[in-house]
Amino acid sequence: xxxxxxxxxxxxxxxxxxxxxxxxxxxxxxxxxxxxxxxxxxxxxxxxxxxxxxxxxxxxxxxxxxxxxxxxxxxxxxxxxxxxxxxxxxxxxxxxxxxxxxxxxxxxxxxxxxxxxxxxxxxxxxxxxxxxxxxxxxxxxxxxxxxxxxxxxxxxxxxxxxxxxxxxxxxxxxxxxxxxxxxxxxxxxxxxxxxxxxxxxxxxxxxxxxxxxxxxxxxxxxxxxxxxxxxxxxxxxxxxxxxxxxxxxxxxxxxxxxxxxxxxxxxxxxxxxxxxxxxxxxxxxxxxxxxxxxxxxxxx
Numbered sequence: 001x002x003x004x005x006x007x008x009x010x011x012x013x014x015x016x017x018x019x020x021x022x023x024x025x026x027x028x029x030x031x032x033x034x035x036x037x038x039x040x041x042x043x044x045x046x047x048x049x050x051x052x053x054x055x056x057x058x059x060x061x062x063x064x065x066x067x068x069x070x071x072x073x074x075x076x077x078x079x080x081x082x083x084x085x086x087x088x089x090x091x092x093x094x095x096x097x098x099x100x101x102x103x104x105x106x107x108x109x110x111x112x113x114x115x116x117x118x119x120x121x122x123x124x125x126x127x128x129x130x131x132x133x134x135x136x137x138x139x140x141x142x143x144x145x146x147x148x149x150x151x152x153x154x155x156x157x158x159x160x161x162x163x164x165x166x167x168x169x170x171x172x173x174x175x176x177x178x179x180x181x182x183x184x185x186x187x188x189x190x191x192x193x194x195x196x197x198x199x200x201x202x203x204x205x206x207x208x209x210x211x212x213x214x215x216x217x218x219x220x221x222x223x224x225x226x227x228x229x230x231x232x233x234x235x236x237x238x239x240x241x242x243x244x245x246x247x248x249x250x251x252x253x254x255x256x257x258x259x260x261x262x263x264x265x266x267x268x269x270x271x272x273x274x275x276x277x278x279x280x281x282x283x284x285x286x287x288x289x290x291x292x293x294x295x296x297x298x299x300x
Contacts, residue, residue, distance in 0.1 A: 084138065084235070085133055085138050085139050085140055085235065085236060085237050086140050086235055086236075086237050086238040086239055086240075087140055087141075087142050088140055088141070088193075088194065088195065088198060088239065089195075090141055090142075090193035090194075091192065091193055091194070091195060092192065092193065094141055094143045094145065094189065094193060097188075097189045097192045097193055098145075098185075098189055100188075100192070101185040101186070101188040101189045101192070102185050104185065104188055104205075106184040106205075106208060106212070106290045106292050107205075107206055107207065107208055107290065109208075109289055109290060113287060113288055113289040114154075114287045114288055116154070116214070116288070116289070116291055116293075117154055117155045118152040118153065118154060118155075118181055118214050118291075118293075118298060119152060119153060119154070119155045119158040119159075120150060120151070120152050120298075121151045121152065121153060121158055121161065121162075121177060121180060122151070124158055124159065124162050125162045125165055125166075127165065127169070127174055128161075128162070128165055128174065128175050128176075128177060129174060129175070129176040129177065129222055129227075130149060130150075130151055130176070130177050131176055131177070131178055131229065132146060132149040132150065132151060132177070132178065132179065133178055133179075133236065133237070134146045134179060134182075134186070135147070135148060135149035135150075136149070139237065140237045140239070141189075141190075141193055145186055145189060145190075146186070146295060147294065147295060147296055148295040148296055150295050150298075151177045151179065151180040151181070151217075152180050152181040152214060152295075152298065153180045153181060153214050153215065153217060153282070154181075154213070154214040154215055154282070154288055156282070156284060157214065157215050157217070157270075157282035157284075160268040160269050160270065160282065161175065161217060161268070161270075163268050164264045164265050164267065164268045164270070167264050167267065167268075168221065168260070168261075168264050169224065171260065172223065172224050172225065173221040173222065173223060173224060173230070173257075173260070174221070174222050174224055175219050175220075175221065175222075176219060176220050176221065176222045176229050177217060177218070177219045178218040178219060178220070178236050178237075178278065179211065179217065179218040180211070180214070180216070180217050180218075181211060181212075181213075181214040181291065182209065182211035182212055182216075183212070183291065183292050183293060183294055183295070184205065184208060184212045184290055184291065184292035185292055187202075187203050187205045187208065187209050187211065187212055188205040190202040190203070191203070191204060191205050198239045200275060201237075201239045201243075201275060201276070208290035210281045210282075210285045212290045212291055212292070213285050213288040213289065213290060213291065214288060214291060215281060215282040215284065215285035215288055216279060216280065216281045216282070216285070217270070217279075217280055217282075218236065218237075218276075218278045218279050219261075219278060219280070220232060220236065220261065220278055221257055221260070221261055230257050231251075231253075231254055231257075232250070232254050232257060232258050232277060232278075233247050233249060233250030233251075233254045233255060233258060233277070234247070234250070234277070236278050237278075243275060243276050243277060243278075244274060244275055244276075244277070245258075245262070245272045245273070245274050245275070245276070245277045246274070247277070258277050261277075262277070265280045269282060269283040269284075270282055270283070271283065
């Protein structure tokens with residue numbers, strides 16, 4: 001799980017085919033990367049050297065290029081949805097929406113709530129991986145929304161998540177977190193940026209979300225042997241029917257992994273939402289208030 005060598009990173013941008021390296025490791029964050037990017041890059045370097053050879057007749061170069069690309073495509077796995085996020089075109093520039101959201105106020109709530117006790121997940125269990133897409137450009141808005149790549153939950157939810165992670169390790173998997181506690185202003189950005197036909201996939205800031213209460217988590221599985229995130233019937237944050245928790249499509253293995261994740265989470269008091277297989281709400285979410293504290297104000 002590391003960065004590609006600098007020479008290979010530069011070469012990727014020069015390739016006449018589309019590929020993506022979504023691997024990174026900064027601070028508490030470690031994400032997946034596309035192994036085919038490295039394979040294609042190095043093979044393309046070799047190909048270029050071969051085609052530059054004066055002993056190869058010019059008339060053969062184009063047919064050889066076509067055959068090579070066909071061979072590479074046969075080696076490549078199906079599109080790895082987990083590595084590149086679904087994208088929409090924001091209704092307005094995100095920076096403009098951010099400025100407005102930071103000035104806005106969360107809805108007023110009545111009732112008695114538990115005191116906020118947000119816990120950073122990797123401090124409870126370092127084997128939990130992070131791929132916090134909202135701190136990168138690899139998210140549905142295509143621009144960073146979070147200022148830091150961190151994940152928090154209210155303590156009881158965090159401790160339950162750790163138990164689920166331990167259970168899954170016995171079956172060869174670990175949890176990889178895409179999002180946990182979400183400041184209210186970010187929920188407002190998402191709502192204001194999302195077209196009406198996709199708004200069922202984002203929370204209404206007028207009501208707040210369970211993410212705002214530190215009691216919702218977006219996550220998937222990673223393979224303990226490879227350290228890489230597994231494939232599911234859809235990608236994270238994909239705003240299509242494939243994202244539904246009971247979507248019947250995808251491969252049998254993908255559905256089995258989705259079911260395994262759901263079983264482990266439900267056993268610890270979480271409940272999946274129907275529209276998103278990766279989103280789980282903790283059972284006691286009603287006991288916590290909407291929070292609008294930035295990550296950088298939560299301490300280290």
